[in-house]
Amino acid sequence: MIGAGTTAVVTGGSSGIGAATASLLARRGCDVLVTGRDPAALDTVARHAGARACAADLTEPGAAARVLAAAGEVELLVCNAGVGWAGRLEDMPEADAETLVRVNLLAPVQLVRAVLPGMLERGRGHLVFVSSIAGSMNVAGEAVYSATKAGLDALAASVRGEVTGRGVGVSVVVPGVVDTPFFARRGTPYARRRPRPVPPERVAEALVAAVERNRAEVFVPPWLRLPARLRGVAPALTDALQRRFT
Structure with missing residues (x-):
């Protein structure tokens, strides 16, 4: 799935994980289209990576269709775009809540609905969802x-069940804290002692490996799988340990 002749679309490609992924895919020979909301930053990433750029705000009607029209026949879709907001739910403006849902969850639904029929018809394709340990x-x-990230995990699992045996792979990448502009953009810096941030290139490498090996789920760093699984069977204990060590 990764190499010359593969057309890949990477959302949230103007910085961080998206930029690192676009660069790695392009180096591996893919025809990469990066999309994001910052045209200047996006053009810089595209120029350095040897990729194409299509600036778009995925919360706007028709934006997803415009991106995919510019891409052509998509064989690899990386749903990476995401926004955050920090604070108590009771203080969160309704508009911000809607933006998070639209960018983090609704946009991937729209993109997948658009590219999946072609992938299934060709019997070839791969969908990647960049989730979060959150x-x-x-x-x-x-x-x-x-x-929204829990919803993305559920979306990926359900789509995987629908396409199994039909030539389309589905992978979820679950990063912990990544050293990107994400925290600055949400307006609240990362202040926890653990887990420590990892470079976005490390996430990009894990993402590409997941596609190549058709892995359903990868955690970055890998040890995060343990607390995630533990919380599934012992939520109260996991929550107590989390409060103690973060």
């Missing part, structure tokens, strides 16, 4: 963000 753990102050 979708699996108790993250106070990030209720809506966590909910």
Whole structure:
């Protein structure tokens, strides 16, 4: 799925994980289209990576269709775009809550609905969803963000069940804290002692490996799988340990 002749679309490609992924895919020979809301930053990424750029705000009607029209026949879709908001749910403006749902969850639904029929018809394709450990753990102050990432996990699992045996792979990449502009953009810096941030290039490498090996789920760093699984069977214990060590 990764190499010369593969057309890949990477959302949220103007910085961080998206930019690192676009660069790695382009180096591997893919025809990469990066999309994001910042035209200048996007053009810089595209120029350095040897990719194409299509600036778009995925919350706007018709934006997803415009991106896919510019891409052509998509064989690899990386749903990476995401926004955050930190604070108590009771203080969260309704408009911000809607934006998180539209960008983090609704946009991937729209993109997948658009590219999936072609992938199934060709019997070839791969969908990647960049989730977050926040979708699996108790993250106070990030209720809506966590909910959208948990929804993304469920979306990926359901789509995987629908396409199994039909030539289309589905992978979920679950990063912990990544050293990107995400926290600055949400307006609240990352202040926890653990887990420590990892570079976006590490996530990009794990993402590409997941596609090549058709892995359903990868955690970055890998040890995050343990607390995520533990919370599934012992939520109270996991929450107590999380409060103690973060």
